[in-house]
Amino acid sequence: MSETVPTLSFDEVVDRLLQRKEPYQRNYRAMYSSWYGGIITDPALMMVPIDDHLVHRGDGIFEALKGVDWRVYALERHLDRMEYSAKMSSHSLPLSRAELTETILATVRAGNLADCSIRIFLSRGPGGFSASPYECPESQLYIVVTTLQTPSPEKYARGVSLRTSAIPVKNDYFATIKSCNYLPNVLMRKEAEDAGVDFTVSIDEQGFLAEGPTENIGIITLNREFLVPRFDRILRGTTVSRAMELAESLLDAGDLVRMGEMDLTPEDAYHAAEMMMFGTSFDVLPVVNYDGHRIGDGQPGFFARKFRELLREDMHRCDEMITPVRGA
Numbered sequence: 001m002s003e004t005v006p007t008l009s010f011d012e013v014v015d016r017l018l019q020r021k022e023p024y025q026r027n028y029r030a031m032y033s034s035w036y037g038g039i040i041t042d043p044a045l046m047m048v049p050i051d052d053h054l055v056h057r058g059d060g061i062f063e064a065l066k067g068v069d070w071r072v073y074a075l076e077r078h079l080d081r082m083e084y085s086a087k088m089s090s091h092s093l094p095l096s097r098a099e100l101t102e103t104i105l106a107t108v109r110a111g112n113l114a115d116c117s118i119r120i121f122l123s124r125g126p127g128g129f130s131a132s133p134y135e136c137p138e139s140q141l142y143i144v145v146t147t148l149q150t151p152s153p154e155k156y157a158r159g160v161s162l163r164t165s166a167i168p169v170k171n172d173y174f175a176t177i178k179s180c181n182y183l184p185n186v187l188m189r190k191e192a193e194d195a196g197v198d199f200t201v202s203i204d205e206q207g208f209l210a211e212g213p214t215e216n217i218g219i220i221t222l223n224r225e226f227l228v229p230r231f232d233r234i235l236r237g238t239t240v241s242r243a244m245e246l247a248e249s250l251l252d253a254g255d256l257v258r259m260g261e262m263d264l265t266p267e268d269a270y271h272a273a274e275m276m277m278f279g280t281s282f283d284v285l286p287v288v289n290y291d292g293h294r295i296g297d298g299q300p301g302f303f304a305r306k307f308r309e310l311l312r313e314d315m316h317r318c319d320e321m322i323t324p325v326r327g328a
Contacts, residue, residue, distance in 0.1 A: 017044045029111030032103055032143040034094055035126070039110045046144065053136055054123030058181035061085040064214075064280055065238075066148055067108055067116040071318040075101065077238045082120065085177045091122055094139045104143055108322050111145030117281065119144045121180065151282050156308070159288030159300050160198035160277065162217075164266055165191055169202045169210045172233045188213040198285075199277055204233055208263045215279040216240040217287075219264065219272035220303045226250075226259040227268075239311070240278035246310040255306070266291060274301040284308040 008016070025043035032039045033048075040046060053059035063078045079097060086093060095103060100120075108118060120143050127136035151160075167187045169175070184202075192200045192213070201217055202210040209217060209229045216237035218228040226247055228240060250256040269275050275287035275295045284307045286300035 018042075020044060027147040027149075028144065029113055029116065029147065030107050030145040032107040032141070034141040039107055041110055048123070048140075048142060049126040051126045051129060052123050052140060053125065053127070053133065054121065054140075054180055056129060057124075057131060058179065058183075059133065060121055060123040060180040061089055061091055061178055062122070062180055063120045063178060065118050065120075066280055067113065067118060067145075067322065068315045068318070070114050070322045071315060072104065072108065072118065072322065073315045073318050074238050074242060075104070077242070078120075081178060081236070081238065082122070085179065086122060088173075088177045089179060090133070091124065092139055093122060094141055100141075103141075105322055107143045107145050113145065113147060115148045117146045117148050119146070123180075149281060151285065155198070155282075155285055157300065159286040159298075162199050162201055162212075162275070162277070162287045162290040163192065163195055163197045164291055165200035165202045167191060167200075167202060169204045169233065175210075175234050176232075176236070178235060185213040199287075203266070206263070207265055208233075209266065209269065210234050211237075212277060212279075215277045217269075218243075218276050218278060219269050220256075220274035220276075220301070221268075222271070222273050224255065224257045224273070226256050226303070227262045227264060228260075229264055230261045237278055237280075239280055239283060242314065243278060243284070243307050243311060246314060247307070249310070250303075250306065255302075269295070272296065274303050276304050276307065278307075283311045 028043040028046055030039055030041050031046040035049060048055055061082060063082045065075065065078045066073055093100060104118065108116060123140045124133050125136040125138050125140040165188050167184050170184055188200045192198065199212045199215060201212050204210050211234040216228065218226060218240060220226055244259060247256060247259055251259060269290055270293040273296050275290060277285045277287060284304055286304035288295050288298050
């Protein structure tokens with residue numbers, strides 16, 4: 001005999017939400033919702049309406065950044081990219097840039113973490129279940145602050161493994177927009193975990209290296225050149241872009257002889273002196289094995305360490321300070 005499926009009242013739903021506590025929710029510290037009109041700190045209530053086109057169409061854009069020692073790193077750089085993504089996908093921000101900045105900082109304060117992950121989602125908003133964006137009366141903004149998840153120290157000390165992905169690369173128009181339609185990225189992440197490697201990297205139709213699920217790559221050639229795949233087919237990562245700016249000091253010191261974008265093949269990477277992954281959460285990770293090929297001497301090299309050092313120093317020069325609610 002099948003059980004009767006209950007029809008729940010409003011109060012019953014709220015009661016069940018408040019009773020439902022999952023271990024992973026401990027990482028969720030604060031959420032701003034324009035739909036709610038404020039900030040909430042109970043993870044059970046951090047929800048998005050089911051008819052928001054962000055949910056059923058992936059019709060939204062986002063940015064992921066981090067706070068380090070009560071500083072929000074590269075905020076303006078992330079907001080610049082968010083404005084570009086909004087323009088390219090015909091979204092409109094419901095707040096001015098100054099208002100958005102203050103809302104981000106207020107949400108971080110509510111989360112009360114010196115080091116944190118910050119995710120900003122701009123959605124088309126609720127309004128129906130068709131594919132038409134015009135059924136949504138207004139855009140919505142969601143900002144989520146969570147604990148910062150970083151790799152184990154062993155990954156920095158011993159390096160990570162990489163494999164070529166079988167997932168087709170995104171079309172260049174969509175690759176340069178940081179949209180919430182991340183199915184290819186999810187499949188690449190699954191691919192890596194199923195294969196027992198740390199990351200995968202996509203290859204375009206011409207056989208050139210593209211990007212990881214949420215990371216950029218770069219190589220150091222035997223001639224001490226720092227090269228990254230061209231950004232016209234991939235997302236311009238904020239971390240790798242800043243690393244290239246900071247690497248000017250390495251050019252001045254003579255550690256590097258050249259730096260730039262280039263069409264790179266897997267074979268170029270196999271024979272590189274160093275290979276690195278760049279990402280918001282972990283900064284820089286050295287790749288010591290790619291498709292079974294040992295990279296360099298199979299150990300993290302000088303440039304991986306130097307780039308991480310330069311980025312960490314840069315983070316502590318960041319001007320966007322947060323006043324904590326209480327001591328960290």
